[in-house]
Amino acid sequence: MTLVQVNTEGPSLVDGYRALVGDGPLRALEALARRLKGHRVAMVNSTATGGGVAEILHRLVRLLEELGVPTTWEVMPGDARFYGITKTIHNTLHGWPGTLTAEDREYFMEVNRRAAEALALDGDLVLIHDPQPVALARWRRRPGQRWLWRCHIDLSRAQLEVRDFVTAPLADYDAAVFSHVSFVPPLALPAYLAPPSIDPLSDKNRELGEEEETALLAPFALPPRRPWVTQISRFDRIKDPLGVVRAFDLVRRQEDAHLILAGGSADDDPEGAEVLAEVRARVAGRTDVSILLLPPDAHMTINALQRRSTVVVQKSLREGFALTVSEALWKRRAVVASAVGGIPLQVLHERTGMLVRSVEGCAYQITRLLRAPEMRRRLGAEGREHVRQNFLHTREARDYLAVFARLLMTQARR
Amino acid sequence: MSDVAPVAFELFGVVHLVRPAGFAAANLEELRGGLDRATPTSLFHHAFEATLRHPAAAERPPDDFSHWVSAVVQDRETAERLSFAVQSGANCASELRGALIEVLDTVPERERIERDAPEGGEFVFLEMESVPLETGWAVGDCEALMERLAEADPSVLFYHLIEQPWLEPDLPSLVTWSRGAGEAKLAGWLIESAHDGRPLEDMRRRLLQRWKRSHLSRRLAEATLVPEQQRREAGRRVISSLVRRIQRPER
Numbered sequence: 001m002t003l004v005q006v007n008t009e010g011p012s013l014v015d016g017y018r019a020l021v022g023d024g025p026l027r028a029l030e031a032l033a034r035r036l037k038g039h040r041v042a043m044v045n046s047t048a049t050g051g052g053v054a055e056i057l058h059r060l061v062r063l064l065e066e067l068g069v070p071t072t073w074e075v076m077p078g079d080a081r082f083y084g085i086t087k088t089i090h091n092t093l094h095g096w097p098g099t100l101t102a103e104d105r106e107y108f109m110e111v112n113r114r115a116a117e118a119l120a121l122d123g124d125l126v127l128i129h130d131p132q133p134v135a136l137a138r139w140r141r142r143p144g145q146r147w148l149w150r151c152h153i154d155l156s157r158a159q160l161e162v163r164d165f166v167t168a169p170l171a172d173y174d175a176a177v178f179s180h181v182s183f184v185p186p187l188a189l190p191a192y193l194a195p196p197s198i199d200p201l202s203d204k205n206r207e208l209g210e211e212e213e214t215a216l217l218a219p220f221a222l223p224p225r226r227p228w229v230t231q232i233s234r235f236d237r238i239k240d241p242l243g244v245v246r247a248f249d250l251v252r253r254q255e256d257a258h259l260i261l262a263g264g265s266a267d268d269d270p271e272g273a274e275v276l277a278e279v280r281a282r283v284a285g286r287t288d289v290s291i292l293l294l295p296p297d298a299h300m301t302i303n304a305l306q307r308r309s310t311v312v313v314q315k316s317l318r319e320g321f322a323l324t325v326s327e328a329l330w331k332r333r334a335v336v337a338s339a340v341g342g343i344p345l346q347v348l349h350e351r352t353g354m355l356v357r358s359v360e361g362c363a364y365q366i367t368r369l370l371r372a373p374e375m376r377r378r379l380g381a382e383g384r385e386h387v388r389q390n391f392l393h394t395r396e397a398r399d400y401l402a403v404f405a406r407l408l409m410t411q412a413r414r
Numbered sequence: 415m416s417d418v419a420p421v422a423f424e425l426f427g428v429v430h431l432v433r434p435a436g437f438a439a440a441n442l443e444e445l446r447g448g449l450d451r452a453t454p455t456s457l458f459h460h461a462f463e464a465t466l467r468h469p470a471a472a473e474r475p476p477d478d479f480s481h482w483v484s485a486v487v488q489d490r491e492t493a494e495r496l497s498f499a500v501q502s503g504a505n506c507a508s509e510l511r512g513a514l515i516e517v518l519d520t521v522p523e524r525e526r527i528e529r530d531a532p533e534g535g536e537f538v539f540l541e542m543e544s545v546p547l548e549t550g551w552a553v554g555d556c557e558a559l560m561e562r563l564a565e566a567d568p569s570v571l572f573y574h575l576i577e578q579p580w581l582e583p584d585l586p587s588l589v590t591w592s593r594g595a596g597e598a599k600l601a602g603w604l605i606e607s608a609h610d611g612r613p614l615e616d617m618r619r620r621l622l623q624r625w626k627r628s629h630l631s632r633r634l635a636e637a638t639l640v641p642e643q644q645r646r647e648a649g650r651r652v653i654s655s656l657v658r659r660i661q662r663p664e665r
Contacts, residue, residue, distance in 0.1 A: 023567075024569075028429060028567060028569065032429070032545075032547065181434050184434050191434065192432065193432050193434070318534050339535050340532065340534040341534055344481070348475060348476070348481060351471070357532055378472075386467075386468060390467055398429060399429075
């Protein structure tokens, strides 16, 4: 069985989002849903559980159903060999080493062909997520259908040969959607941009009570009275944790504060382990810096850390989108972040946070914010509103519906 | 003067889809080149769409050009001047393009090249496609129009007051419709609102205030024609609503 049953129990999602994001965004969704009246959406990806794509699909499918757009979600069938190949594709698209042999490519296509026979694809608006099922259109596209490919992956450093292999089947699509402009490869079809989004109802972003927050943070023995300056990111050179420490050292010449560097454990990433060791060596013996290694499911801990921080930092040297910035802004935090990748879309300098280009700039803005509670409050309020309008799941759902509405206004490709 | 417009006016909201235009700028010189090539919809998107992205901001958010020059290139002076050029009320793409290029031309070419973005911080020109959204509201007169504008999504104001007059000036607009309905003053305020550089919610508030004030005298005159009993009842309703508002606990 390939069809995913989405949990529809509990209070209505539309009501839940409406309470958080207001009436306007929901009205836009309802208007778009009316435009799609008489159409059915079919979505396909490669897994029903685990990972950000499955998470958003559980919400999205239910939301569309509640809006009156009949929507089905199918998981494409595959086997261990296929998933080995798609893992290589995933890694090489992220720029890591790996090779796709001619046999791998042939097998990838063969599994897509078989899946095309097995899947119901019960819709005239078909939304395919990520590379695994990308070639389905070749065998299953029917006249009158519109096919849309949603790429959730950062392709900016992809191995070109693999990228071209993955995007070749887009000849059978009407449009594609990418998270950020830097991820868009050269294509012969419209490539729309839909930034990723956060779920205000999820454990990582929902409101927490004070007691709940305290309980979640208790195991880390963080100083309760000092203001916290926090960066939540994996230990990777491009996230520049050592740059954050250097900036914090400059801050400490003038202000009392505590630095928290929180990220996933680096056991399966040799370079990450190396970076973590360097950071540990750099701050050894200090009581004003905490390094927290969090498990992958520590969503509520991250939520509590962000909420208790006075300043949230994202001092990346390079970025994809950096949704941690939107998470912090949604929690009304003052943010200091580098002007790279998708960050300037989220941080409007001096409006929703501070954009920086150097260690000194970072230190200056952190110090400034530590001293200015009123400025933090103002930035936090504008930041939350900015995220409410632009970076919640409701906006991402709106973008998909708008692309479909747009495609319905134009002639199908065949 | 007539209160009734000849034809009902249908209100739309709007959603914008964006896609890469195919070129980017890594310094002010390349920004100048991009401005020269950009289509009217691309220029419109970068100059005005921020207003829709931040409808309830305390002040109007910066356009994409000056935001990039200020925050990424960190050339505050040029950014301020670009902001001013955008807010100076260019009515069409060629005017806007000319105004922006004029600002950049005041920076010597060598400096335009030197004032650049860090790697990954390039300004990517985007193309915009509009998807108008039916609101289901067709208004027959200006009173009904203002009632709808009071509760409409900000994108309705954006579409009718900013986008449509700029991108589709030949189509019948809310301004021409209001004028046709005998409300020349309202038509003037609508034009003014679109150009005065306020955030959408602020724009809406001011517009409604002006409308209400301008109709006070008319309402008073109408009220004197209403029988005494009805006027008393209306007065009681107003007072009790006021009392309820005063007694409502603060959120």
